[in-house]
Amino acid sequence: MYHEKIITKNRINVKGTLYSGQTFLWNNSNILGDYHFSIINSTPIIINQISEYELDVYSDEKSIGGLSLYDFIHHYFTLEINTYSVFPESFSRLYPDIWRLLGNYLSVRIMRQDPFETMISFMCAQGVGMQLIRKQVAMLVQNYGEKRSVSFLGREIILHHFPSPERLAGADLITLSSCTNNNRLRARNIIQVSQGVVEGRIDLEYLCNRQLPLSELRSMLCLNDGIGYKIADCIALFGLGRFDAFPIDTHVKQYLGKWFNSSTALRSLSPRSYLALDGEVRTILNPDLAGYAGHILFHCWRKEIKKLHSF
DNA sequence: CCCCAGGCTTTTC
DNA sequence: GAAAAGCATGGG
Numbered sequence: 001m002y003h004e005k006i007i008t009k010n011r012i013n014v015k016g017t018l019y020s021g022q023t024f025l026w027n028n029s030n031i032l033g034d035y036h037f038s039i040i041n042s043t044p045i046i047i048n049q050i051s052e053y054e055l056d057v058y059s060d061e062k063s064i065g066g067l068s069l070y071d072f073i074h075h076y077f078t079l080e081i082n083t084y085s086v087f088p089e090s091f092s093r094l095y096p097d098i099w100r101l102l103g104n105y106l107s108v109r110i111m112r113q114d115p116f117e118t119m120i121s122f123m124c125a126q127g128v129g130m131q132l133i134r135k136q137v138a139m140l141v142q143n144y145g146e147k148r149s150v151s152f153l154g155r156e157i158i159l160h161h162f163p164s165p166e167r168l169a170g171a172d173l174i175t176l177s178s179c180t181n182n183n184r185l186r187a188r189n190i191i192q193v194s195q196g197v198v199e200g201r202i203d204l205e206y207l208c209n210r211q212l213p214l215s216e217l218r219s220m221l222c223l224n225d226g227i228g229y230k231i232a233d234c235i236a237l238f239g240l241g242r243f244d245a246f247p248i249d250t251h252v253k254q255y256l257g258k259w260f261n262s263s264t265a266l267r268s269l270s271p272r273s274y275l276a277l278d279g280e281v282r283t284i285l286n287p288d289l290a291g292y293a294g295h296i297l298f299h300c301w302r303k304e305i306k307k308l309h310s311f
Numbered sequence: 312c313c314c315c316a317g318g319c320t321t322t323t324c
Numbered sequence: 325g326a327a328a329a330g331c332a333t334g335g336g
Binding site for chain 3: 099127128132180181183184185270271272
């Protein structure tokens with residue numbers, strides 16, 4: 001198996017990243033000792049973090065998506081981004097207490113994940129806890145994803161591709177519901193969206209267009225049942241590389257109120273207050289990287305303040 | 312039986 | 325238009 005050592009000048013916390021509730025792990029990736037197995041861009045990849053600045057990466061393929069394995073991983077984990085510079089220069093001066101807390105979380109990264117996988121995964125994330133989200137995605141993957149075995153260190157590891165749009169588009173509603181917490185409405189929405197992708201009504205490649213204004217991108221995603229502002233922003237941030245997208249959920253709403261003294265955050269979250277908060281955030285954070293910064297704040301809030309240890 | 316969990320949709324004012 | 329209520333499910 002092909003091996004590449006990735007060295008980065010910026011701190012990286014792959015374990016934190018993998019455990020941080022992203023679809024990389026939701027996608028039923030296996031862990032064997034320190035080795036993380038997953039399928040990225042249809043390619044089985046094994047990652048082992050050996051220091052704050054070093055990753056060991058294994059793959060059968062020397063190149064992925066037209067990039068060398070090294071460049072692909074570098075891009076996938078956004079290693080070109082110095083997470084210190086994600087926050088405005090004035091941030092440490094204006095919010096010294098938060099900045100101190102953030103120290104351990106500046107190595108958490110957003111990954112450039114597959115748009116379809118991100119879309120379906122986050123559609124499973126409304127009104128349920130992290131554990132249930134993971135369970136749903138894992139079941140989708142196991143029941144509808146193509147099986148793939150990898151041999152590594154003398155063992156056979158069974159992985160699954162994320163289900164294709166075609167497979168989910170043709171799924172039976174009741175059967176699929178068993179993967180969506182028995183929520184038939186959610187199952188229906190997932191089937192509809194998958195059909196949209198298959199039929200080209202939802203053009204993920206077009207949505208990747210960087211020129212598309214965020215508001216327009218969000219509107220287009222929200223045309224689909226089961227996708228509102230929050231899920232749309234998650235798809236943009238995690239699946240379309242739009243680091244300006246700032247998803248606001250219950251946790252984000254909480255820290256905006258407590259840490260940044262936003263009175264809007266004390267109101268109940270409605271489409272109206274969502275957009276108001278979105279505007280406020282862009283005066284606090286760098287608008288172009290608001291979502292990236294928000295993701296770091298999110299994990300810091302959950303672990304340091306809420307003391308949540310569930311991923 | 313209560314509340315909450317990385318919200319969305321429909322009804323009502 | 326915008327706020328309020330309804331929705332749907334499992335777990336603590």
